[in-house]
Amino acid sequence: MAVVEQCSIAAQWRPVSLTHVEYPAGDISGQLLAYLSLGPIFILISFVTLITFKRELHTISFLGGLVINEGVNWVIKNIIREPRPCEGTHTIITTEYGLPSSHSQFMWFFSVYSFLFLYLRMHQTNNARFLDLLWRHILSVCLLTGAFLVSYSRVYLMYHTWSQVAYGGVAGSFLAVAWFAFTQEFLTPLFPRIAAWPISEFFLIRDTSLIPNILWFEYTVTRAEARNRQRKLGTKIQ
Known part of the structure; x- marks a missing residue:
């Protein structure tokens, strides 16, 4: 019954128009x-x-x-x-x-x-x-x-x-x-x-303003750190 009453509420519904873009139907x-x-x-x-x-x-x-x-x-x-x-x-x-x-x-x-x-x-x-x-x-x-x-x-x-x-x-x-x-x-x-x-x-x-290519810098630093940790891990296992 409560749902029916809610559905019968007279209100003006408006969509969120942030991404509302219209185009011709079928185009x-x-x-x-x-x-x-x-x-x-x-x-x-x-x-x-x-x-x-x-x-x-x-x-x-x-x-x-x-x-x-x-x-x-x-x-x-x-x-x-x-x-x-x-x-x-x-x-x-x-x-x-x-x-x-x-x-x-x-x-x-x-x-x-x-x-x-x-x-x-x-x-x-x-x-x-x-x-x-x-x-x-x-x-x-x-x-x-x-x-x-x-x-x-x-x-x-x-x-x-x-x-x-x-x-x-x-x-x-x-x-x-x-x-x-x-x-x-x-x-x-x-x-x-x-x-x-x-x-x-x-x-x-x-x-990172002084780093010319941040993508290359992050790649090389990450690769070097991964290799360093892998060597340390290998040493501990031995």
């Missing part, structure tokens, strides 16, 4: 682009996961830049107040304004910052091998392609106009360059001090 391309447009959500989840397990200051700074980028987008939207195209097409829209596109601005910030990180932050040695450069080029192309596809998806799905995604891309790219320069010139010199704070030591927050 396979639209469905694929709808999933691609969720890229910013997946990237944010990846950042939170990466920070939880790595706790590296530059990664935290990168996420901070993305948050600031979203804040700037919200301010610009509410100043310009340009409406989205085809009003009434979609049942749920988180914000009524469309200039600049937040998806486009987010993805181009992420892609341009990552591009600068790959070529300026990680490329600090003169003995770069062919394969090392090749994977950077491939990853850079993938990043820029992903940013373009997400921007295109917003136009295809009629959430934005071409001008709105273009302005979003320009704004995101500009902010990415500015934030990267600020991080390199002002924040990076402070990272050793921040990493030495008692609270940073408590949460195991670290600074």
Whole structure:
């Protein structure tokens, strides 16, 4: 009886619209682009996961830049107040304004910052091998392609106009360059001090700014430590 009474309660139900993206029914391309447009959500989840397990200051700074980028987008939207195209097409829209596109601005910030990180932050040695450069080029192309596809998806799905995604891309790219320069010139010199704070030591927050290739460094250190422990274990057994 209680269940029946609960079901009869008159209430206006609203969905969680964080990942709510609509596409034309039966349109396979639209469905694929709808999933691609969720890229910013997946990237944010990846950042939170990466920070939880790595706790590296530059990664935290990168996420901070993305948050600031979203804040700037919200301010610009509410100043310009340009409406989205085809009003009434979609049942749920988180914000009524469309200039600049937040998806486009987010993805181009992420892609341009990552591009600068790959070529300026990680490329600090003169003995770069062919394969090392090749994977950077491939990853850079993938990043820029992903940013373009997400921007295109917003136009295809009629959430934005071409001008709105273009302005979003320009704004995101500009902010990415500015934030990267600020991080390199002002924040990076402070990272050793921040990493030495008692609270940073408590949460195991670290600074890897002076390590050119953190992936290779972690691989070699882990391999050396594993071999060292294996030798010690073998000695004890004998």
